[in-house]
Amino acid sequence: MVSVVDCLRTSKELGIVKISTVEMASSPSIIARKTKKEDLADVLAMIQELADFEQMSDGPQLTVEDLVRDGGFHEEQPQKAPVFHSFVLELMEPVNAAEANNEEIRTSSSTSSNLSTRHNKSHLIGYAICFYSYSTWQGKSFFLEDLYVKPAYRKYGYGKLLFRTLVKHARENDCARFDFHVLAWNPAKEFYHAMGAQNLTEAEQWEFFRLTREQMDKLCEN
């Protein structure tokens, strides 16, 4: 359920600077990092945005609590392996100099740590959710379930930054392949081709099948 699409807005309109490099943490204004527990409400909202884009009839049914449990964010059960792994794009907009000075005077008793936090406004503009899969030909692999960048922030290389971060994570964890599904009508297909991905439905005629929970129940009860 993957989507990164082109956007017609200009960088001027958005008031943000287009970054020329896509390496993780190479720009002070945008980073791709692992999701934290406190990000999950924003991630859930973006899951809904992606579902709306995909025009699917029935939407997401998960809660933040489900994501906490399944993503291994429960402090009480750190030994339980997470079912999914998640990353976010965080945009940090520096507070302008005058505003920052003003803020510093008012908060002069703060610790330096607090102060540095206050120097940036940050919010999440994208997310990705993956899980480990298995190829009986080559072994442990990585499967990308969702990749999303908010429409206003597309066309600046942020999708590539996030995608590369996932691929790097997969390599560092000895994954032999990196797989995902894309809707045939989704302009994101161009993006994935540019990343080097091959469409195996076109090349090898692999088709994607599913039993819903209802169909699973029916099969087992008969």
Next chain:
Amino acid sequence: MVSVVDCLRTSKELGIVKISTVEMASSPSIIARKTKKEDLADVLAMIQELADFEQMSDGPQLTVEDLVRDGGFHEEQPQKAPVFHSFVLELMEPVNAAEANNEEIRTSSSTSSNLSTRHNKSHLIGYAICFYSYSTWQGKSFFLEDLYVKPAYRKYGYGKLLFRTLVKHARENDCARFDFHVLAWNPAKEFYHAMGAQNLTEAEQWEFFRLTREQMDKLCEN
């Protein structure tokens, strides 16, 4: 990488009895069960058979040691979560009475445990390999990577027995969906439709994309 295809051989030709029911362990001659460490060499041989059937240019590259490690069969590391979960179809052919008596006389000093093993010849005629996946709409799910029944044993309901066993495992482990890929030309599509599965490439136009390890390396090195 899924395949169960029709076979033209008759049960008479094979000397085995076609079972009418497909419930697990309902027939004394065939069971679907979790894979044991000692099955892995046979499973690897069947992975190669399935690759041959699928006519893919590059074949499986895994060793038994890889399967031991990735399937969580290492006694030394039981805490490490397995990347895949595996099941096999085991056919037990009772030794005929005369043969069994003869055997008992020759091995009268054996323990009863050894004796009962000797009363059945058993071998593996199919396997399945799955992993846990994640749907951002419905949560924890199950993904079927391979399902294989040896050609000589098709058309007896064994594929259905194995498939239902996987679906039951998925339900018991709170999975919301059961997903897999099938090659467009594979007659097994009929089987999966009969199991209640829907072809999402046909219904919703989902296409399957992949980066190989080489493409992953290229993306990260540029």
